[in-house]
Amino acid sequence: MRVLAALSGGVDSAVAAARAVDAGHEVVGVHMALSRNRAQMRTGSRGCCSIEDAGDARRAADVLGIPYYVWDLSERFEDTVIADFLSEYEAGRTPNPCVRCNEHIKFDALLDKALALGFDAVCTGHYARAGLDDDGLPLLRRSVDPAKDQSYVLAVMGPRRLARAMFPLGDVPSKEQVRAEAAARGLSVSAKPDSYDICFVADGDTQGFLRDRLGSRPGEIVTADGTVLGEHDGAYGFTVGQRKGLNLGRPAPDGRPRYVLSIEPVQNRVVVGSAADLTVGAVDGEDAVWFVPAPEDWIDCSLQVRAHGGAVPVRARTTAGGGLRIEVDDDRLRGVAPGQSAVLYRGDRVLGQATVSAAHPAAARTA
Structure with missing residues (x-):
């Protein structure tokens, strides 16, 4: 060839x-x-x-x-x-x-x-x-x-x-x-040493790169009920699951760390909460790509949402318009953000992939 x-x-x-x-x-x-x-x-x-x-x-x-x-x-x-x-x-x-x-x-x-x-x-x-x-x-x-x-x-x-x-x-x-x-x-x-991080951010400062390209956009850091805890210089500089760099003026009532739960770009707000609030019960995906016939009925498989993360057992099926629905039966999946790649495996075989469009908290898990 x-x-x-x-x-x-x-x-x-x-x-x-x-x-x-x-x-x-x-x-x-x-x-x-x-x-x-x-x-x-x-x-x-x-x-x-x-x-x-x-x-x-x-x-x-x-x-x-x-x-x-x-x-x-x-x-x-x-x-x-x-x-x-x-x-x-x-x-x-x-x-x-x-x-x-x-x-x-x-x-x-x-x-x-x-x-x-x-x-x-x-x-x-x-x-x-x-x-x-x-x-x-x-x-x-x-x-x-x-x-x-x-x-x-x-x-x-x-x-x-x-x-x-x-x-x-x-x-x-x-x-x-x-x-x-x-x-x-x-x-x-x-x-030769391995390359790592993002190739077009040569100094490794992703937030600095975003700030240079997108500019300063001050907004609020709030709890899920809307209580204002602090301010940020750009919601784009935060990711779901982030703990460091929040610069909040007061600790949580229980004294435990706070984490980013979601980013609200329209309101330019960053929502924070407890580690338990990061637990995900279901994930929706879009633009699904399949290496097997797209499953219309539920299939058992495993899900990976980070390049170097572990896989967790889930069940999945296709939805209308090339979408994907994934449901998790335990509390091992945490901190999933829209935009991440959701890859389904069976054993070591890739079944399919989709881009996360929404992650639903475990508290809202259906029976």
Whole structure:
């Protein structure tokens, strides 16, 4: 097959490309330029896709003996991923930019361009497993290494795009083995630190980034009954479940910490309450994507709502208009915010994904 290998400049994508070469594919490497300011440098490894990463990707391609190109997708990235990030926070929701990058950039813009150029698949360094089930349907599964599993942020791609994706690292038992393999292949990125946090927020100050883009918007911090406890400089700077940084002038009556329960963008208010108030009994989702036939009746499965969070047992079914209803029978699910990605699993297999549109407190759970 003709395979386009996405080279981020990190060790994972380099080893994934090397494995694609070993498998006998005709591999071409491409680095995605996602920043409009390509002269921007970074220190450490907080983000990714910097000009330094482009250089590391080129050196990896040279070692592997494959052609290498840089594709400028910065305008698409700004207009989709960053614009979505800002508008979601402005609307009181909590987006996951990695999910949106996979949806709009890596397995949309990049994949579509690759197919138009005659490539058969896109290869990335994600930790997940792709294949076909017994019925011939595209199958997305967790990686062998649960600590590195990235199936959560990949679920949004859907079965059509999954059929054109390769994840050679899905069966690797540990990141240490990937680094050892890179060193054995003579790849200089073998000891390069992992990237983390949000790639376009290079200094890690998400609230500062939002404040610079959205400006100061003072409002009130209130309890569920409307009692004013304090003020904020922008409701967009808070997320459901947040405890630190509330700067409230008085403690709760019971002396326990307060947490953000919801953000009300129209009123520009942040609602706070107790930890118990964060317990979720049901979740509604929108824009559902399925890797199995969409279940009209209730199915038993498990739910994950954070990239590095655990899964909890739930039951789920589709609703009108491509929606999803999820119900939780115990009190293990807490702090779910609109905008988060809700991914359903059975065992290690991804069943489907939706964007959370509402989370309902356990106190309102129906029998």
